[in-house]
Amino acid sequence: xxxxxxxxxxxxxxxxxxxxxxxxxxxxxxxxxxxxxxxxxxxxxxxxxxxxxxxxxxxxxxxxxxxxxxxxxxxxxxxxxxxxxxxxxxxxxxxxxxxxxxxxxxxxxxxxxxxxxxxxxxxxxxxxxxxxxxxxxxxxxxxxxxxxxxxxxxxxxxxxxxxxxxxxxxxxxxxxxxxxxxxxxxxxxxxxxxxxxxxxxxxxxxxxxxxxxxxxxxxxxxxxxxxxxxxxxxxxxxxxxxxxxxxxxxxxxxxxxxxxxxxxxxxxxxxxxxxxxxxxxxxxxxxxxxxxxxxxxxxxxxxxxxxxxxxxxxxxxxxxxxxxxxxxxxxxxxxxxxxxxxxxxxxxxxxxxxxxxxxxxxxxxxxxxxxxxxxxxxxxxxxxxxxxxxxxxxxxxxxxxxxxxxxxxxxxxxxxxxxxxxxxxxxxxxxxxxxxxxxxxxxxxxxxxxxxxxxxxxxxxxxxxxxxx
Amino acid sequence: xxxxxxxxxxxxxxxxxxxxxxxxxxxxxxxxxxxxxxxxxxxxxxxxxxxxxxxxxxxxxxxxxxxxxxxxxxxxxxxxxxxxxxxxxxxxxxxxxxxxxxxxxxxxxxxxxxxxxxxxxxxxxxxxxxxxxxxxxxxxxxxxxxxxxxxxxxxxxxxxxxxxxxxxxxxxxxxxxxxxxxxxxxxxxxxxxxxxxxxxxxxxxxxxxxxxxxxxxxxxxxxxxxxxxxxxxxxxxxxxxxxxxxxxxxxxxxxxxxxxxxxxxxxxxxxxxxxxxxxxxxxxxxxxxxxxxxxxxxxxxxxxxxxxxxxxxxxxxxxxxxxxxxxxxxxxxxxxxxxxxxxxxxxxxxxxxxxxxxxxxxxxxxxxxxxxxxxxxxxxxxxxxxxxxxxxxxxxxxxxxxxxxxxxxxxxxxxxxxxxxxxxxxxxxxxxxxxxxxxxxxxxxxxxxxxxxxxxxxxxxxxxxxxxx
Numbered sequence: 001x002x003x004x005x006x007x008x009x010x011x012x013x014x015x016x017x018x019x020x021x022x023x024x025x026x027x028x029x030x031x032x033x034x035x036x037x038x039x040x041x042x043x044x045x046x047x048x049x050x051x052x053x054x055x056x057x058x059x060x061x062x063x064x065x066x067x068x069x070x071x072x073x074x075x076x077x078x079x080x081x082x083x084x085x086x087x088x089x090x091x092x093x094x095x096x097x098x099x100x101x102x103x104x105x106x107x108x109x110x111x112x113x114x115x116x117x118x119x120x121x122x123x124x125x126x127x128x129x130x131x132x133x134x135x136x137x138x139x140x141x142x143x144x145x146x147x148x149x150x151x152x153x154x155x156x157x158x159x160x161x162x163x164x165x166x167x168x169x170x171x172x173x174x175x176x177x178x179x180x181x182x183x184x185x186x187x188x189x190x191x192x193x194x195x196x197x198x199x200x201x202x203x204x205x206x207x208x209x210x211x212x213x214x215x216x217x218x219x220x221x222x223x224x225x226x227x228x229x230x231x232x233x234x235x236x237x238x239x240x241x242x243x244x245x246x247x248x249x250x251x252x253x254x255x256x257x258x259x260x261x262x263x264x265x266x267x268x269x270x271x272x273x274x275x276x277x278x279x280x281x282x283x284x285x286x287x288x289x290x291x292x293x294x295x296x297x298x299x300x301x302x303x304x305x306x307x308x309x310x311x312x313x314x315x316x317x318x319x320x321x322x323x324x325x326x327x328x329x330x331x332x333x334x335x336x337x338x339x340x341x342x343x344x345x346x347x348x349x350x351x352x353x354x355x356x357x358x359x360x361x362x363x364x365x366x367x368x369x370x371x372x373x374x375x376x377x378x379x380x381x382x383x384x385x386x387x388x389x390x391x392x393x394x395x396x397x398x399x400x401x402x403x404x405x406x407x408x409x410x411x412x413x414x415x416x417x418x419x420x421x422x423x424x425x426x427x428x429x430x431x432x433x434x435x436x437x438x439x440x441x442x443x444x445x446x447x448x449x450x451x452x453x454x455x456x457x458x459x460x461x462x463x464x465x466x467x468x469x
Numbered sequence: 470x471x472x473x474x475x476x477x478x479x480x481x482x483x484x485x486x487x488x489x490x491x492x493x494x495x496x497x498x499x500x501x502x503x504x505x506x507x508x509x510x511x512x513x514x515x516x517x518x519x520x521x522x523x524x525x526x527x528x529x530x531x532x533x534x535x536x537x538x539x540x541x542x543x544x545x546x547x548x549x550x551x552x553x554x555x556x557x558x559x560x561x562x563x564x565x566x567x568x569x570x571x572x573x574x575x576x577x578x579x580x581x582x583x584x585x586x587x588x589x590x591x592x593x594x595x596x597x598x599x600x601x602x603x604x605x606x607x608x609x610x611x612x613x614x615x616x617x618x619x620x621x622x623x624x625x626x627x628x629x630x631x632x633x634x635x636x637x638x639x640x641x642x643x644x645x646x647x648x649x650x651x652x653x654x655x656x657x658x659x660x661x662x663x664x665x666x667x668x669x670x671x672x673x674x675x676x677x678x679x680x681x682x683x684x685x686x687x688x689x690x691x692x693x694x695x696x697x698x699x700x701x702x703x704x705x706x707x708x709x710x711x712x713x714x715x716x717x718x719x720x721x722x723x724x725x726x727x728x729x730x731x732x733x734x735x736x737x738x739x740x741x742x743x744x745x746x747x748x749x750x751x752x753x754x755x756x757x758x759x760x761x762x763x764x765x766x767x768x769x770x771x772x773x774x775x776x777x778x779x780x781x782x783x784x785x786x787x788x789x790x791x792x793x794x795x796x797x798x799x800x801x802x803x804x805x806x807x808x809x810x811x812x813x814x815x816x817x818x819x820x821x822x823x824x825x826x827x828x829x830x831x832x833x834x835x836x837x838x839x840x841x842x843x844x845x846x847x848x849x850x851x852x853x854x855x856x857x858x859x860x861x862x863x864x865x866x867x868x869x870x871x872x873x874x875x876x877x878x879x880x881x882x883x884x885x886x887x888x889x890x891x892x893x894x895x896x897x898x899x900x901x902x903x904x905x906x907x908x909x910x911x912x913x914x915x916x917x918x919x920x921x922x923x924x925x926x927x928x929x930x931x932x933x934x935x936x937x938x
Binding site for chain 2: 165343
């Protein structure tokens with residue numbers, strides 16, 4: 001009734017029908033290059049943090065259709081048995097060039113390029129888009145929250161609201177990647193080496209006849225790690241009760257960690273909590289807040305209200321759920337055989353050919369060039385590097401995430417402030433190389449649709465500010 | 470470095486710290502009831518389609534911490550070994566009452582209630598919220614698209630854009646639940662018995678030197694199942710080429726299935742495609758559209774433009790990603806021991822005690838009552854039913870999804886039109902029973918915070934229209 005199928009079936013049906021058509025034409029093995037990139041950034045986003053590559057490489061390396069998979073496909077009654085035979089032998093034998101995880105990238109720049117037999121490279125489209133889009137969205141959103149918090153702690157509290165368990169786990173991984181301070185997700189903390197974070201829910205307070213008794217019970221159990229949730233009934237009263245219990249614990253030689261506010265007007269309430277804790281002799285106790293936070297609310301609390309908050313627990317808005325922008329990511333054929341190709345659909349035109357992105361070492365701009373162009377000079381570094389060759393990853397082993405995290409820290413330090421802005425960020429200039437423009441014009445002349453300049457101007461949209469303004 | 474952990478660790482850290490605190494207090498086994506509900510509906514949503522229960526019951530039934538899980542938790546250095554011993558023995562022994570999957574529910578109505586030892590029932594919070602929120606969002610969004618299409622086919626094309634693989638699979642399941650016509654997700658189609666859907670990508674056209682050659686190659690391979698994607702270069706020209714190939718195939722006795730448009734102004738372009746296909750003698754060929762569709766765009770094409778479209782492929786907006794509303798779902802302690810409890814935080818007050826929802830059989834309103842109240846009368850039916858007892862599901866076996874799907878069809882037929890509206894839907898009245906109001910007032914008087922009427926008035930928000938307007 002419900003056959004168990006492998007992760008290799010995480011693809012759109014048309015990847016299979018096209019593979020079959022290529023096979024029948026005898027061109028399934030002809031080499032193709034696909035480029036995965038984000039067409040344009042969400043209006044308020046000035047950059048992307050590339051993420052998801054490791055899962056993509058694992059999927060490619062593991063690609064094969066099990067007997068159960070083939071039975072499931074056969075039951076669709078769409079394909080001939082000789083296609084299923086062909087599928088049963090299929091492995092990914094292509095190569096991948098990619099921007100390392102943790103890199104900063106911009107609209108129109110390939111996050112990865114897949115080169116290989118067209119049928120294999122085409123099959124990878126759905127999974128690669130799914131994971132690169134998800135993880136790049138999560139990593140970028142997390143980085144924006146980190147920026148808004150200006151050095152205060154940011155914790156991922158999103159597992160309950162993130163769309164599904166895969167997104168929840170990948171979010172924990174992205175927390176590690178972009179240096180957030182913790183996650184509430186126990187599986188994610190364990191799997192990816194993020195600090196686990198969290199103390200008590202309102203239900204814990206409600207389960208006790210009295211708020212003070214609830215605080216005492218928790219403090220007895222967790223001592224110095226105790227953060228008391230003070231807003232179950234009445235926040236000012238909750239703060240006083242927390243102070244009372246903190247005093248009782250101090251008498252036993254134990255200093256509590258802090259309090260958390262999860263509702264109400266967090267600016268004034270955090271000021272009240274800070275003032276009362278200080279007055280009562282607990283300047284070392286911290287004030288955490290949570291509840292409907294996103295990067296804009298964090299920024300408002302930190303920058304405008306100067307609220308005395310030590311840490312933020314962020315839920316929904318870290319989770320790529322409603323409200324988070326959807327990345328306009330695509331996986332486009334850019335060459336086939338010895339022929340560079342491009343799509344010219346209205347509003348969806350693409351650059352042809354395998355590419356390299358060259359970044360000026362002073363971050364003043366990027367050059368989108370053909371992959372085989374001569375390096376533009378010493379003041380540029382290339383972003384895409386070979387990560388898989390003939391189906392085998394150029395493995396860096398278990399250290400991948402730590403390495404990606406270290407790379408992100410270097411990128412984050414170098415990323416110009418105007419690009420980090422939460423609203424109306426500066427536009428990082430991404431210019432096509434002369435050779436790319438020339439090739440595009442050559443192809444464009446023979447086909448209908450918009451000309452070569454269309455994509456570049458659309459990338460800019462209404463965002464004509466430069467990084468120096 | 471990266472230990473493999475089980476799905477039982479898909480929980481927030483504070484579920485564990487609270488369990489430990491309860492254990493130390495000697496009250497971990499005291500019975501508690503938690504209620505999972507959506508506080509308020511997104512502004513344009515008139516109803517919810519309940520979904521996710523089966524996965525929740527499976528998770529509860531499988532709850533146990535493996536040796537690897539315990540090692541991972543131990544490495545946090547938060548817990549004492551005696552808590553880990555206690556955890557190693559833990560299973561879910563509680564009971565669940567729930568609204569069956571496929572039911573229509575409204576704000577404030579429990580989708581499920583968990584009754585059991587407080588430590589166990591608390592541990593389930595994160596996973597249950599994650600899955601019920603995700604799947605109820607996906608099912609409702611899918612139902613709204615079905616409504617907008619007014620009987621035309623709707624296909625899920627969202628796997629590449631849905632946030633992660635779990636969400637992609639659950640979306641395919643929801644397609645089956647609410648009767649969409651197909652999914653592009655091969656694994657989802659196989660797993661949940663949904664019709665697989667999809668034909669060719671732009672890359673297939675680009676991989677051929679000539680659009681007509683691409684159409685011929687595909688039509689030769691898939692014959693009557695062929696849907697030609699006509700917008701890679703120039704849509705009107707693509708339509709003519711599709712007609713040419715359809716004529717060539719007809720000469721061989723084969724009638725092609727249709728064409729698909731994926732860009733541009735879909736209303737006029739679909740009219741052009743329909744007119745040209747009819748003029749050329751192919752009135753049986755269908756017109757499919759895709760590309761940035763959601764329920765509002767489908768409605769505009771169907772209702773306002775009267776576009777001659779036979780089917781819609783929907784991506785992002787089915788996928789609970791950006792743009793889709795986030796459900797304000799919560800899992801609240803409503804009784805502990807023999808004591809009903811409620812939370813009175815500002816703007817987050819809740820009703821106390823285990824509940825039953827009674828729906829008037831003419832759909833004129835619901836009654837939110839205490840679980841142990843006398844049934845209100847013959848013109849009401851109860852929505853929550855027992856689905857798990859002492860940790861064992863009241864299994865209905867493999868037929869669950871088919872049964873849920875059949876239930877949804879009955880609900881969909883009965884759901885009043887004004888509640889189905891895509892914008893400014895009517896408000897379905899949900900009234901607290903006299904006994905619930907009385908109990909709430911009793912509890913409220915002894916605690917600070919908003920009074921008993923607060924939640925009901927907030928549910929209504931600005932939406933004071935009735936179902937009869």
